């Protein structure tokens with residue numbers, strides 16, 4: 001049976017450093033995209049591309065040498081899209097508990113060989129928490145429409 005969650009764990013490396021000495025924001029975004037892509041691709045029956053990344057908030061910085069954990073969870077599927085919540089945690093290698101550093105929502109669309117969107121398997125939430133996350137995804141979709149109306153004049 002396919003899983004609707006996927007998690008990566010690894011060490012942040014000296015090459016991930018920013019000018020302030022902690023992990024570069026762009027590096028964290030790459031980890032988010034990679035983990036969420038693996039989660040979406042695992043679920044879909046086709047190749048997936050990122051269509052939207054939203055609401056990335058860096059709560060606290062991640063130090064070089066920390067253990068990083070990136071959790072990706074499908075929270076909603078449309079006809080061709082897969083909406084994934086991503087949480088990034090880190091801990092000092094000698095500490096027991098992970099601390100949440102970043103959260104965001106990322107949306108993928110499954111495409112065929114011609115780049116055309118194709119249907120994805122439906123994700124049906126079972127638990128109360130999964131149903132709540134699905135509502136969260138729906139609410140964010142509504143908010144995005146408002147934001148996109150506002151941004152329309154600057155879009156291609």
Ligand SMILES: CC(C)(COP(=O)(O)OP(=O)(O)OC[C@H]1O[C@@H](n2cnc3c(N)ncnc32)[C@H](O)[C@@H]1OP(=O)(O)O)[C@@H](O)C(=O)NCCC(=O)NCCS
Nearest residue numbers: 049050051052077078079080081107109111115116117144
């Ligand atoms: C992804 C892509 C094929 C979608 O094609 P499109 O014709 O614009 O999309 P459609 O209007 O058919 O919508 C496809 C899905 O995207 C969703 N979508 C459209 N705009 C969206 C937005 N701003 N945010 C979230 N989802 C969005 C639609 O709701 C639809 O999902 P659904 O079928 O589940 O309802 C096209 O936009 C694309 O190729 N984008 C570039 C992708 C890319 O290069 N990503 C970075 C590297 S991976």
